[in-house]
Amino acid sequence: MDSISSFAAIGLIILLVLVGIYRRYTRISIAYIPGPPSDSFLLGNLPEYFQSQAGEADFKWQEVYGDVVRIKASFGEDRLLISDPKALQYIHQTSGYRWFKPKERRELSRLVSGRGILWAYGDDHKRHRKVMLPGFGGPEAKSFVPLFSACAARLASKWMDLIADTKDQSTIVNIPHWASRATLDAIGEAAFDYQFGAMDNADNALGNAYANLFPDTFGSLSKGDIFKQTIMAHIPDRLLVWLGDYMPNKKMDHVRHTARLATSVAKDLVDMKSEELLQGKGRRDVMSLLVKANASENTKTQLTLEELLAQMRVIIMAGHETTANTLSWALLELSRHPEMQVRLRQEIRQMERTLRERGDSEFTTADFDSMPYLGAILKETLRVHPVAYTVYRETSNDDVIPLSKPIRTLNGDMITEIPVPAGQKILSSISGYNRNKETFGPDAHTFNPERWLEPAGIRKIVPLGVYGNLMTFLGGVHACIGWRFAVQELQSFLVELINNFEFTLTDDAKKIRREACLVMVPTVEGEVDKGAQLPLRVSIASRDDDNYC
């Protein structure tokens, strides 16, 4: 009997090995796609990718190998780093639901913002999106312009106070610190009709919890951190969730603290909105619409309480740090290019005169739309500094990725599409695509708003994304739901701040790093441990109209 068992066990092992070998050699391979060499079986090219500044590795490899690059992940696994427009269009727009977020990325998303829309996939994601979309349309976003402008004016008044106390009528401001608080207040009022009071109160608990959440948790990854992130893919789901929730880990403590705080604020908000609904007070903020949808009989438009609470965390997380950091990058570019800052201020003041002449005191969306240079500065900032610089996907079945232009394989063949096996992981390089030279011109690496003003400045290879043919807000089934909010909000802040202040570079601002920590955050070289920093000199902008006519 014993010898029969031994034979059976050996037979089983041989069978498994054979199946493994068969799978390895019959599985569709992408080994023939060119890419950088790797000398680590354990981590492949991942340390270079995760430890460089955001986009740096993408730009380097894109230059050498083109718009599709094979990189090595852990244990010799091949992944594709993609910035080819047609391939991105296929993965995110044409086949969006067949290319889902890998489980380790979804788990990071769950930890930061719960089981909300950013975490959901497939039919669940469709349900989340259906419930949320009505709150994020064009008219809704436009209606918030007065509110965004009021938040921007409050920020301007804080800075005026700081400047008033100085001798030379100027001061150094750490822009992300204030931008983060201002956009938290803006999203609180727009999405929840709720005052976070982050700008007024330096001790604001939620403001402090979100401050530096990304650099603290996802910045400065060691090789050990990278290894931990990659093995998350191989840990069974329940264990992974347990580890995320309870494993002692200093970095995770910040995330867990923020999650507890945001969930408790979300609970209060849901109670408040439910009460208002019962009293027949139909407010139009996003949270009221979500609570209302949930109260309906239609199960297709319902979320569980856990999902509803997570949705608020998603909106706070996705809707405030992204906008705040984009604003910081815009002000950095305008400080680097004083002539652009002057030109933008001229346009703003010209429009200000026009609206005064018609008896108005506030800018409207229509005013923003008729300010071409404002639009050009915003689009160029979103292009050069996409704060969500990479997104991750995995295919649920064997697939074929089409390409915009042929690539030469390591065998010397020219191919126009890439067959990939089920389970193939890819990195969509948003930063890489946004610098695609065929689309944005040979100076794609230069900050040049002029390209948006010239008829032939942009060459659409395929329609991509939701704004300016950029991938900054992604595109397709997971496209940013709040992009219209972001555009209106950023325009409101830029108009108010550039109208009132002049921004100049400080020595530290000449050493800014594009810190890669899930979102791209400005930090100062040599002081990365201090978190988000962009120290700019801020002074009152001259009102001498002679300078601006």
Ligand code: HEM
């Ligand atoms: C400059 C500002 C912003 C940028 C660059 C940005 C970028 C993005 C990107 C790239 C995604 C896709 C993520 C992925 O699938 O992995 C996304 C999704 C999302 N964004 Fe934004 N976002 C911004 C502002 C906002 C704002 C203001 C809000 C809300 C008010 C918001 C809410 C969301 C939500 C809810 C999703 C999930 C959509 C889905 O999965 O269906 N975002 N955003």
